[in-house]
Amino acid sequence: MPERRYDVVVIGSGPGGLAAAIAARKEGAEKVLMIERDVELGGILQQCIHNGFGVEIFKEDLPGPAYAQRFINEMLGLKVDTLLDTMVLDITPERTIFATNKSLGILSIQAEAIVLAMGCRERTRAQIRIPGSRPAGVYSAGTAQRWVNVEGFMPGKRFVILGSGDIGMIMARRLTFEGAKVERVLELMPYLSGLNRNYVQCLLDYDIPLQLKHTVKQIFGNSRVEAIESVRVDDNLQPIAGSEEIIPCDTLLLSVGLIPENELSRKAGVKIDPLTSGPVVDNHFHTSVEGIFSAGNVVHVYDLVDWVTEAGLAAGKAASRFAMGLMESNRSYIKMKAGVNVRYVVPQLVNRTSIAQEEVRLQMRVTRPSEEPVWVEVSDGKNLITRRALPYARPGEMVTISLKPSQAVAIQKAQELSVHVNPRHIK
Numbered sequence: 281m282p283e284r285r286y287d288v289v290v291i292g293s294g295p296g297g298l299a300a301a302i303a304a305r306k307e308g309a310e311k312v313l314m315i316e317r318d319v320e321l322g323g324i325l326q327q328c329i330h331n332g333f334g335v336e337i338f339k340e341d342l343p344g345p346a347y348a349q350r351f352i353n354e355m356l357g358l359k360v361d362t363l364l365d366t367m368v369l370d371i372t373p374e375r376t377i378f379a380t381n382k383s384l385g386i387l388s389i390q391a392e393a394i395v396l397a398m399g400c401r402e403r404t405r406a407q408i409r410i411p412g413s414r415p416a417g418v419y420s421a422g423t424a425q426r427w428v429n430v431e432g433f434m435p436g437k438r439f440v441i442l443g444s445g446d447i448g449m450i451m452a453r454r455l456t457f458e459g460a461k462v463e464r465v466l467e468l469m470p471y472l473s474g475l476n477r478n479y480v481q482c483l484l485d486y487d488i489p490l491q492l493k494h495t496v497k498q499i500f501g502n503s504r505v506e507a508i509e510s511v512r513v514d515d516n517l518q519p520i521a522g523s524e525e526i527i528p529c530d531t532l533l534l535s536v537g538l539i540p541e542n543e544l545s546r547k548a549g550v551k552i553d554p555l556t557s558g559p560v561v562d563n564h565f566h567t568s569v570e571g572i573f574s575a576g577n578v579v580h581v582y583d584l585v586d587w588v589t590e591a592g593l594a595a596g597k598a599a600s601r602f603a604m605g606l607m608e609s610n611r612s613y614i615k616m617k618a619g620v621n622v623r624y625v626v627p628q629l630v631n632r633t634s635i636a637q638e639e640v641r642l643q644m645r646v647t648r649p650s651e652e653p654v655w656v657e658v659s660d661g662k663n664l665i666t667r668r669a670l671p672y673a674r675p676g677e678m679v680t681i682s683l684k685p686s687q688a689v690a691i692q693k694a695q696e697l698s699v700h701v702n703p704r705h706i707k
């Protein structure tokens with residue numbers, strides 16, 4: 281098996297991977313390789329033909345493929361090598377990558393640094409255990425999106441969507457455009473799980489009803505879905521007897537969460553955070569394995585693609601510096617801890633040395649919504665380090681706060697910092 285050698289190898293060509301490859305080349309890495317299992321570059325953006333991409337980075341409202349194409353052009357212009365239709369099968373902690381490709385066979389590639397950018401996959405029916413028969417017509421929202429937007433195939437005429445994730449809401453509107461009837465979007469939780477802007481633009485604008493605190497109790501149909509039974513749930517998310525309703529439909533779409541794709545990361549020995557299901561990373565997106573970096577939805581599920589691009593740029597730059605032997609070897613860290621009403625914080629670790637040199641952006645999701653104004657606060661347990669006021673906090677929208685170099689003196693001696701999201705009336 282002939283071995284190839286690269287300074288930086290990026291796995292996955294979504295917005296995270298594209299940005300990483302670009303940044304790695306711009307930072308000075310000479311030999312950069314992008315490996316993608318699909319036959320085209322662009323990742324999930326290829327099937328996201330709706331607009332809403334690039335508002336933060338380009339101050340433009342672009343469709344997904346147009347957003348991706350700008351980065352594809354830039355990456356190819358920087359002479360990054362690409363291997364498409366190539367599936368990475370294994371990565372060792374010594375950064376040897378094993379991949380397979382139809383015409384080249386099994387490949388062995390040695391990297392000085394690797395950026396993991398494999399994105400995430402959708403939760404399935406089996407994972408949320410919906411009882412009932414197993415007819416055709418139960419699909420994940422992303423599968424339906426691929427069929428409608430890329431393959432030109434409509435999976436049904438009359439839909440119910442379970443879950444108010446962004447993909448489900450976007451598909452509710454898309455299917456309506458194609459002449460289908462979307463009967464209902466059901467959401468188990470008492471709040472939206474996707475972005476409010478998608479609720480307004482995809483459901484409200486098209487009179488598609490959303491029922492919070494509702495789920496699917498049963499699926500009916502033998503060869504094809506004929507109906508589902510919905511049920512209201514109580515505050516403990518338990519079904520309320522007597523609230524059942526039969527909703528005739530031929531298709532049930534599931535938009536019930538995304539899971540970062542970390543099988544490869546585990547094989548490489550990368551430590552995974554049980555709260556994010558993604559690698560534990562520092563502020564340079566360096567994982568627990570030397571020379572392996574990670575960016576995008578594989579780290580945690582982002583709300584906006586612009587932040588994925590930003591993370592990819594940071595990870596690619598750091599990977600390039602590592603490959604060239606320019607990265608600080610000091611891996612002394614301050615731990616970031618999720619405090620009041622915070623589900624997780626990324627990065628989980630902040631490099632003690634670099635905090636004096638650069639701003640560190642902490643990103644998190646809240647556990648429960650607050651429609652009242654909140655403080656996002658970082659403290660060392662005794663002292664407040666910094667805080668930021670927000671008009672509200674919702675689980676569907678990421679919350680961000682930055683640590684600035686001017687705060688380094690206050691932070692550097694801490695072992696741990698915790699982040700809290702408290703109502704603003706609490707002093």
Ligand SMILES: Cc1cc2nc3c(=O)[nH]c(=O)nc-3n(C[C@H](O)[C@H](O)[C@H](O)COP(=O)(O)OP(=O)(O)OC[C@H]3O[C@@H](n4cnc5c(N)ncnc54)[C@H](O)[C@@H]3O)c2cc1C
Nearest residue numbers: 292294295296317323324332368398399447576577584585
């Ligand atoms: C349906 C949908 C709608 C969205 N709508 C919006 C929106 O309106 N606005 C917005 O800002 N954001 C939106 N997003 C979010 C945004 O698209 C994602 O945040 C972004 O695509 C994640 O980028 P990524 O690079 O991490 O992963 P992805 O884009 O998922 O790319 C990962 C890539 O890795 C490849 N890969 C995985 N494993 C391997 C392997 N073993 N070997 C080789 N290659 C591999 C995959 O094939 C894929 O191409 C949407 C997301 C989805 C799913």
